[in-house]
Amino acid sequence: MTVHRRKKIEIVVEAAMLADVVEWLTEHGVKGYTTVPKVSGFGRQGRRQAEDPARVFENVLVIAIAGEETARRILAESVERLRDYAAIVYLSDVEVARPDHF
Amino acid sequence: MTVHRRKKIEIVVEAAMLADVVEWLTEHGVKGYTTVPKVSGFGRQGRRQAEDPARVFENVLVIAIAGEETARRILAESVERLRDYAAIVYLSDVEVARPDHF
Amino acid sequence: MTVHRRKKIEIVVEAAMLADVVEWLTEHGVKGYTTVPKVSGFGRQGRRQAEDPARVFENVLVIAIAGEETARRILAESVERLRDYAAIVYLSDVEVARPDHF
Numbered sequence: 001m002t003v004h005r006r007k008k009i010e011i012v013v014e015a016a017m018l019a020d021v022v023e024w025l026t027e028h029g030v031k032g033y034t035t036v037p038k039v040s041g042f043g044r045q046g047r048r049q050a051e052d053p054a055r056v057f058e059n060v061l062v063i064a065i066a067g068e069e070t071a072r073r074i075l076a077e078s079v080e081r082l083r084d085y086a087a088i089v090y091l092s093d094v095e096v097a098r099p100d101h102f
Numbered sequence: 103m104t105v106h107r108r109k110k111i112e113i114v115v116e117a118a119m120l121a122d123v124v125e126w127l128t129e130h131g132v133k134g135y136t137t138v139p140k141v142s143g144f145g146r147q148g149r150r151q152a153e154d155p156a157r158v159f160e161n162v163l164v165i166a167i168a169g170e171e172t173a174r175r176i177l178a179e180s181v182e183r184l185r186d187y188a189a190i191v192y193l194s195d196v197e198v199a200r201p202d203h204f
Numbered sequence: 205m206t207v208h209r210r211k212k213i214e215i216v217v218e219a220a221m222l223a224d225v226v227e228w229l230t231e232h233g234v235k236g237y238t239t240v241p242k243v244s245g246f247g248r249q250g251r252r253q254a255e256d257p258a259r260v261f262e263n264v265l266v267i268a269i270a271g272e273e274t275a276r277r278i279l280a281e282s283v284e285r286l287r288d289y290a291a292i293v294y295l296s297d298v299e300v301a302r303p304d305h306f
Contacts, residue, residue: 094192196294
């Protein structure tokens with residue numbers, strides 16, 4: 001089997017921003033993503049609670065796989081695009097078996 | 103401390119397939135796994151919604167750590183085994199402190 | 205854009221241990237973390253069920269980003285600190301755009 005290298009893009013962002021983030025990824029040709037709802041945490045803008053009754057601070061983890069060039073472009077754009085949000089973005093290397101899926 | 107390299111196997115699959123996936127990993131000698139329920143997303147087979155009332159399309163993220171050889175065998179087998187499902191499988195490198203756990 | 209390398213620390217631990225883990229990470233200067241609640245799985249200490257009514261075995265996945273030295277210190281300390289728990293700890297490489305956040 002040939003293994004193909006891709007980049008995993010992980011974005012933690014306010015749940016209210018999810019539709020915008022998905023549209024942004026899709027504009028870059030990202031073919032699929034996985035979302036993990038109701039994540040929470042603490043960062044530079046204070047505690048973000050999944051259990052917040054108003055869900056104002058509910059966060060979502062978005063996981064997408066893309067080619068290296070696309071992933072780096074998304075990471076670069078994230079600095080400006082998510083500047084005003086308690087968002088976290090990072091890339092890592094992954095190996096996939098079916099490159100046509102990503 | 104000696105750090106030991108392992109592979110992380112991540113599989114996103116329909117929740118209804120979870121028992122099969124776990125059995126498959128166990129057959130390969132995988133000693134433990136973590137599951138993240140109610141993930142959702144959009145991929146080549148259409149939107150997969152965690153909030154789908156019938157839960158037909160509810161997905162689960164399975165995370166397992168294994169040796170490189172085992173992980174590559176699982177990745178190779180996934181092509182055939184998950185061919186008919188909206189499944190995503192990828193590997194990445196991790197470092198662990200207690201190799202006897204994996 | 206300059207990309208900065210960091211380590212991702214992932215810890216799966218009983219939900220009851222979350223506050224201790226967060227305090228431990230904070231002592232090491234970790235600036236933020238994300239938690240994924242209600243994960244479950246099977247490992248060397250038996251099945252850990254998210255749906256356990258008493259929530260005794262509910263687990264949480266803690267994700268933090270840190271510099272390499274900090275991450276390795278946390279991994280080393282985890283052997284002793286989490287010895288009595290069904291905890292899993294592993295590191296991986298990530299790339300970030302805004303190093304001041306981590």
